[in-house]
Structure formats: C-alpha cells, structure tokens
Amino acid sequence: MDRHDTEDKKSAVVERKTPGDALGEMLRAPAAAPLVPTPLETLVPEARQQTPAVRQRATRPDARLHGLGQTKYIDDMYFPGMLYAKIKRAGIASARVLRVDTSEAEKMPGVIAVVTGRDVPCNSFGPSLKDQPVLAGERVFHAGDGVAAVAAVTEQIAAEALEKITVEYEPLTPVLDPLVSLGLETPGVHAPSPNIYGHKVIKKGDVEKGFAASHRIFEASYRTQMVEHVPLEPHCSIAMWDANGRVTIYTTLGRITLGRADLARTLAVPMSRIRIIATVVGGNFGGKNEITTEPVVALLAKKTGRPVKCTYTRPEEFISSTTRHPIVMDYKTGVTKEGRILARTIRLVLEGGAYCSWSETTLAKACILSPGPYDIENIHAEAFVVYTNKTMTGAMRGFGAPQVCFAYESHMDDIAKALDIDPLEIRLRNALREGSLSPTGQQLQSVVVRDTLLQAAQRFGWSGDGAAS
C-alpha cells in the first residue's frame, strides 16, 4: 500500500466558535482589510529619484499598489445602497422590435427598476455618425444590442429578472458579409442610409504610368478576421445623482471628455451637471473609448434614487463591446527588376459591423498607411467601410494598421522571392527616408525605418544567405 500521494494533505485545524460569543464577533470583524506596508528602500538607486528624469527606467508609482492588490479598480468600489444592473441582450442579429414586456421582471422581489430604449432621452450616439442606440429602439442591428436593463439589489436577481423580460421580434434577414454589403442591391443595414458609410481615396502620381514602366506586376488579396481587445478588467460603470440633479459617474472609460459629451447628449443633461471620473482602468487597447453602460446606469440611478453599478460579463465583453475591423485587401504592385516599387493600387473593404463607432478614423488610417513605409511615386488607394449585422468594430490598437501591414508585408515578401532578392534588402531599397513624401504628399521627418530594419536584422542575426545565425 502506498499512501504517499495523499499524506501531506495538511489542512489548518480551526477551532470552531459559536457565532455570538466575543471571539466569534472578533472573527467576523472585517479586519482582514489589507495593511499598508511602509515604503522600503529599494535595492538599487531609485530611478524615480534621479535627475534628469527623462530616459530613466523609472518604476511606476502605481506598480506597488498593483502588486499589493491595493489598486482600487471600479469593481472594488461599493457605495451604500448600491444596486446592480444587468442588460438583456437581443440574441438576434437583425429584427424589428414589436414588443418589450418587462412587467414580470418588475414584479420580482428585489428588482427596483427596469428601463428600455423608450426611456433614453436621446437614444443615439457615436464618435462620428450618431447611429448607435443606448438600448434598442424599434430595431435590433446586431445580436449584442441591449433591449432592456434591470436594476436589482443583487446581481443574481438582476440576472434572473432578465429571463422574465419577453421581447417579441420580427426577424429580418441579416447582412453578414462585408462584400455582400458592398453590393448596391443589398438592403441597407440602416436603411435608408446606404451600407457604405465611409469612403477614402489617396491618389499620388500616376499609377498607370508606373505600371507601364514596371518590369513585373504582382497582384494579391488578403483578408483579416474580427478580434476582441480582451482587457482583463471588464467594462463597468457606477452612477449616482445628487439632489441638485447632478450625476457622478465612475467608469472604465479611456476618454472622459468624449464620454461626457455622449452622456450629455443621450441623457439630455447639461455638461456642467455631469462629472465623470475614470477609475484605474484594467486594460483598454481601444476598447474602452466610448460609452457602453454609462447612460444605462445613469438612467437607472435616476429612476431609483440609488447608486447603480453595471459590470459586463465576459461574454458581453465579446458580443457588446467594439472589436477590430476585418478588412478585405486587394493589392497590385509594379516593380523594377531591382525590386523598386514604381506603382501600387490598393482596395480595402472594412467591415464596420452594426455601428460606425471609430470606423472613420480606422478607414482613414488604414487607407493612408496601406502602401507601407515605402517611397512609392505612384499610388492609388481606395477604402470603403460597410455595415453588417455583426458586432460593431471600432477603435483597436493600430486602427487598421496591423491589417494592412499583414497585406503589404506579405506582398513584399512574395515580390522579393519572385525577383530573388533578400527580404531585408528589398525593404531597404524601398524604405522611406528623411524628407520622403508620404502617400498623402507629406514631407516626412525623423524617418528611421531603415535604422529599425538594420537594428532588428542585427539583433536577430539576419544574414542574406537565408539562415539565422
């Protein structure tokens, strides 16, 4: 018999005390509250205490609090009487909302208030086009749309109340493919508005002339997927009103100026009556740049007279926050025998999902950056962004750049291979230089793309014969 494996199971033996006696009371006291260690000398001269300050590898003052678990993120905040909100998600990509019945939910013990799109004073917002409702009105545009919200004394009661809300839909055929959406015959996602809601053109030089002079012409198409930011901390906000009609909102928003403008609009409250405090945000990456739950908790807090908090579940992070634009990218490039790019045409179709959000910025950046960090005389780049009935795309680290970089750099390698030129060498031959003109004709300064190519090549041990050393 070998009991070796389980013998070391030691569990602390705890003397049980009946609650009520003095020790029992002491055990219950919330005295586990963390202690605050007094700052210690560090092992090295503190970069933070040095002058000059710039170029120092200074540690972050917030790092100590993070490491101790003492940083107060929004989910760590509680206000007396606080209610918890949950949002009912449509679960259908495109539909007309015929009826929302919240009466059963409202009857539940512990449910304090319910709101729907009808309760939102101005039910539209967005950083450029105001095409996004706070909660669905007459239409659902994607499956993650909110259709009603509940404030209850616990999160669990709020979650169970959502099950009691019934919504009647008239399903509509969803548009799910950006290229289908691009076609004129497709019914508009936001009819009568067209599906193409953004368009950008960059023209530099004469591409036809460039292609005519080219030794070879290469064509390729690329496509990228929809991805999520995945901040470890979910979106969350807390709202509370004072008796003067002023609302304070704690939130995980990275842009409080825009947030206040959107709240003033959707709540129809003057900006001077809105205070937004962004808490320490647990990851953003572009995903926390616009309002999500803030107007909802503000409305519920107003209706109940109590602080209201709403935290996204992890699934809501995926279905109801913004995502990265999938892009369909067509490239055509004319080169000399030596691999110098003479002309390049590009067509980009960005999938915007159900709402515009930060699509216009993404469209412009993707289009401007799409030729790559190369000195190209003749460029024609054209980009479209279209609606689909899918999760809205928006700001995400790189605004279209990772997508087009994947395309132009894959394309570059294929050209290099076809011309039998080393991939590093072809890039060096074409790279932008100090004073080069960008695709928009801007004279560039502090251009170091060649330096980064050479530095990375040296670090990696890149040698022209194809082997990493």
Next chain:
Amino acid sequence: MATVTLTLNGDVRTASVPPETTLLRLLREEFGLTGSKLGCDVGDCGACTVIVDGKSVNSCLMLAVQADGRDVVTIEGLATMSRLHPLQQLFEDKGSLQCGFCGPGVIMSAKALLDENPDPSEQEIRDALAGNLCRCTGYSKMIEAIQAVARDGRGEPAKSAV
C-alpha cells in the same frame, strides 16, 4: 446561510454566507479583500488566483464552504508592515505589470510555484503562469521578475531594474 471559518492570511476568520457564494466573493465582499479580481468568473483568466492549503486555485471556481477549515492566502497576505514580498518588489522593479488587473493572480501563481520549486526553469515558470491571462505585458517582464526572485533565493545577487 452557511458558516465558513478559515485561516485567512494567518488569521482565523468566520462569516455567514449563502451557500452558493464562491470563495472569491467571500474574500471580496465579506472580508473586503478586493485584491483578488473577477475577470471571467469561469476559471479561464486566473485573476482570482489565491492559495488554498499551499496550492494555487481559481477562487471563482471554489465555493466558500469548500474553504471551510482550510488555509487561504491572498495577495493581501504577502507583505508585512515593513517589507514587500520579493515577488511584489521585483514585479515593481522590473515593470512587470501594466494595467495590473491580472497582477495579484499572477503573483499568487508565482508564489505557489516558488514555494514548491525555488529554482524553476523558464519553461516551468511559463507553465505556472499559463492559467493567468495577461493582455498588456506579453508575460516577459513577469518571467524576468520571477527568475530574479528565484536567483535571489539561491543566494545570487538580485538584479534589479537596470
């Protein structure tokens, strides 16, 4: 209601909670120890990692009643009044955390690793952190910090922020 009595960061504590309360909620809501985070609530992200009877666990997957009679250590239990835990010190010195939300969980996973294996290889460190998702750091500076703590533990000079 269920009564739970446990050793929490060295002190005996007790609380009455509904039976469906998770250990994470017990820590955060009953004891005010909000260092352990709720990131996914289903054991994927590891932000709620605490050490129970010497083993790292997802406190979102454990019921409070299952912790009854056990020894629980949370991020709040590592430092003393006058001294940070070496992991806390090195995570600070190396810039290992960015938004910090995953940090307490990562540090608890690292502590559980070093308690059992004071001299882990890089692969063993990566394996120990695989249950802690981080979106900010790419894990590199966390691994560096853990290696530095391990080096220090072996009597080699700790290399701090250069």
Next chain:
Amino acid sequence: MKRRGRGIACMWYPIGFTVSANPSAAVVKVNEDGTATLLTGTVETGQGSLTILAQIVAEELGIATDDVHVVSADTDTTPMDTGAIASRTTYVTGNAARLAAEKAKKILFEVAAPLLGVKPEHLEVGDHKIRIKGFPQRSLHIGDVAERARGVNGDPPIGSASFNPATAALDAETGQGKPFATYVYATQIAEVEVDDETGEVEVLRIAASHDCGTPINPMLVEGQVEGGISMGVGFALEEEILFDATGRQINPNLTNYIMPTSLDMPKVEVDIVDSYDPTGPFGAKGVGEPTCVPTAAAILNAIHDAVGVRVTSLPATAEKVYAALKAKRAQEGKRLGAGA
C-alpha cells in the same frame, strides 16, 4: 517534421488623430517645497502614461519623477484631454504637460533672476535647482524660489497650456495633405517552427526594433513592445470571433476565444532605435499601438519561409497552414505526375 523559418516585417504608424483636432490641456503647479502637481484629463489604462507625464514635467522643472504627483481623469478637476487613444498621450498630452511646466518655470525664473543677479533667459534648471547657465554653482533651490514666488511676489508658479498636433486637411479628391504631425517606424523579425504534418506553428523568438522618438522611459517602452507583440501573436495565429449563420457569436468567452498564454509567447528581444523628433516633448513621439502592427506579417512571412506556403487570411491557424501545405503537396504531386 519541424521546419524553421524567419520572416521580417516593417511598418510606419502615425501619432494622434487623422487630421481632426485632438488637443490636450494640462496644468502644472510647483509646490513651495519644489515638488509639483500635474493635472491632466487623460486616463491611466495600463500603459504607464501617468509615469511618462510625470517624467516629462520633472525634466522640464529639473526635479525628479517622484517629485511630481499626477492628478488625472476627472471632468470636474482636470483639464480636457482627448484621451488614451491613438498613441497620442506621450506626444500630445506630453507636449501640453511640458508647456504647462515651462510656463510655471518662467514664473520661477522671473522670481529667481533678480536674486541671482541675471536675466531670466540666463537661467536653467537641474538637480532641483535654478541656476545660471554656465555657472551651475550659482543656484537657488527650486523650492525656495517657489516659496518666494508665492509668499513674497504673490505670483504662485502655476502654468497651464494646451497642445494640438499640427495637421492639414486632406484634399477631398486626391487625399493629399498632412494628416498627422509625426510618424514612428518599426521592424520585427520572427523565427518560427512549423510542424509540416499538422500545420502547428510555434513562434520561437521575435526581434523587435522600434522607434518612439526619445524613449522617456525605456523600461515602459519595452513593456509596450512586449505586450503589443503578444497581441500580434494572437492576431497572427489564434484569435478570431466566430459567428454562426444567423449572425450570433459562437465563441464569446476565454475558453473558446484563443488568446496567447505564457506558454504561447516567444522570447522577445526589444531594441529602441536612436531617434529624435523636434516637435515632441524632449524628442519623444509615442509607442503604444505600433508595437502590435508588424508582428502578424513577420510571423506569416516566417511560416512562408519555413514551409513555402502563403496564408493570405488571418488567423493562420494550424488547420489553415496544414490545408495550404496539403494543397501545395497535391499541386507538386500533379506536377511530378505530369512530368513522369
């Protein structure tokens, strides 16, 4: 069999919004002991931007990072800021903070000049002192000057400023113009191992060289690069939100949405290239977003180098790489067959 390959990708990326104004404002108050407070409307979302801003203000005032306390992210108490977006905080908010500190410093120079017997333009800061250029031994502690500015001159050293990157509208027809004030550049090189029987890709290492202008804090720059690369690895190989035929997400959770764990990340070697942008605060530009830009391209080029297949849609999952390999073998088999 496992086959190794290497791939290179470079990129360029702008700082700030496309053409449209994206200003930041800042207020700097120098305290009577020579420390300072910065008010900014930006939000710390993990990047360390508040530390960077403290370093910029400290540099402008000749004090240490620890001497600067940053108050942020409150519409009631902090000046407007376009926010933590578009890799703009170091450059735009940093410029605003530097300008605000410069204004506070001007007040201090006005107070210190007569005491040191020179004109304000002959003064400089450094090591917590206001001193005469070229005669550093003739100096006053910045705290003493600040105290005097308040208590004697009645002119507390408070500066406020705003900054908006210089852009020019694009021509509607041709798109020609100056959409951004400045750009950063980067190259990443990836080494991968591809299992040619399963299509599985392991990224072994990535060498990354990034331009951010002057690195205000090299450690935080490295952190951004390492983190951006992890996002790039996910984008390249694993991550995708999937939809069913009715438009509902299939994998909205961290069990089935596959992002890199510590076991999936390669060794990352980061270099910061020498660079200086005269329009940035102390020559700095920015670094947040571009770190994730070239990663996928470098990895996909490395896959191509390893096994000779070009995957043209992301993510390059093992199945996709495998399917491409299978198609390539079928093609080669046909060619061989035709030749025989």
Next chain:
Amino acid sequence: MKAFEVVSARDARHAVALLAERAAKAKVKVLAGGTDLMADLKFASSSHAPDVLIDISRAQELRNISVTDEGLSIGALVTHTEIMRSPIVRDLFPALVDAAHTIGAVQTRNLGTLGGNLVTAVPSVDSGPTLVALDAHVTLLGPAGTRSMPLADFFVGPRKTALKPDELLVDIRIPRENLGKPAAFLKFGLRKGQALALVNVAASFWVDWGTPAFVAPRIALGAVAPKVIHATTAEAYLDGRAIDPDAMAEAGRLAVGDAKPINDFRASAEYRRDLIAVLTRRVLEGAFRLAQAKRLEKK
C-alpha cells in the same frame, strides 16, 4: 449563480445516501473539484440550475493512489496535480502524467479531479484516452453496493455516462496485468496553454522483443467521436505485427476509419481525420520509445 443548497458528504457512502435521499425531490449535482460544474453553473439559466449540490470534496478515502492485488487504483477525487506528482503514476504510466499536464492550467489542475473529468465526459476528455488504452475500469458505488465496468463503456456519449442518478464514481482501476504497460498520450489543441483538444490519442502495447512485435495493442481516440473510442481496426491490424515505422503509419491511417469526427468551430472533420493519422503514429512511436527505455533500464 442561482441559489442552491450545499450538503457536505463525509465519505462516499454518505454521499450515496444523500443522493438517494435528495435526488427524488430535487435537482441534485455532485460537486468535486468544481472546475467544470462551477463554470457551467455561473451562466446557467434558472431552469437548468440545480437545487442541491452534494459536496464530496472532503471524502478523504477517495483521494488515494495505490497499487493493490487488483492493479493501480486512483481515487475519484485525486486531482490532476496529484496524478502528475505521484511517484507511482510517474513510474508506471508517464502517459497519465502527460495527459494530466495538458488539462487546463495549474489552478484548475489543483482543483480538478480525475473522477470529475471522467464524469463530465466531454468527447475531448483528456484523462480518457490513456485510461481507455490501458483497459481501465471504473468503480461505481450505489445504494446496493459497487459495480465495475470498463471506462470505455462508462462513456456513453457527449456529457453522458453510464452513471445512474443514485451512483457515485469512486475509483478508477488499471488492471494488474497492465501495470507498467508502455503507453503514450498526445493532445492537439489550438494553443499550448489551457488548450481544449481537437484530437487526443493514446496508445499502449507490450512488446514481444523477439521480433519485436506488438502485443495487446490498444489505441484510444478522443474528440473524434461522441465519446472516447478504441481504434479497433488499427488495434486488430497491429496485434502480433512486427514493430516498424510502416506498421505504425498504417495503423494511423486505419485509426482514421475508426473515428467519426465532426465539423465544428474548432476544426473541420477532415483536419481532425488527418490529425488522427499523424498523432496515432506518433503515440505508437512514443510508446515504443518508452518500451525501449524501460527495457534498457531493466538490463
């Protein structure tokens, strides 16, 4: 989570008694490590949520790993970490260690139990293939006593087992004659950490060193059928055959025919089929390497 009652069982008999008592009147679930159950309950609609959880995690007698006259016995509550660290398991069946190591991450391996993993019975159950390839049996305790059945039969379909509502899985046994039988396990997932299997495969066989030849070969496939299955055609093909690379490759191809993989969002059936061939060959190679190493060790 929806409210429920938690009843703590002192031991396995108590748990079975509680099951008998409670299951008639309420929706009851057994809670062990909780890594699957708790995650399921978090987002379960109230109509699916249980009323009572019977917490068996304190039933100490289910935490043993031991070698008896009947073979290797692993208690249902032994965690994946305990399997990885067990000197007995490491010595006898490194494949079980490998399989345990691929489950979740450290935290879930510290909580999750072998019994729980098997009872959840997802088709990709990582503990399944190696145990099936080693002809493991499960012991089920019910009101009338215990019964035993092959693990391969215990799995019925996706998330379905032969466990009756009043029964408890108490241990998993690998028969005495298979102690030390060389075995190997491989899993193919979508990433390295916290991966779910697209395909997982285990193989075991004895070696007749005279030829050398396969003796009593077993190949088990996971995630490619409604439950873990034996690749019976491949097993029959290998039985008594000389061990060489071609035979292993052919067994891989034959195993494909034994599987019924589906298309889902993780992978296509076609890809899974091709992976079966590769992984089967590789586990056969792995098990043979182990057999050779063990033989050298003995010498």
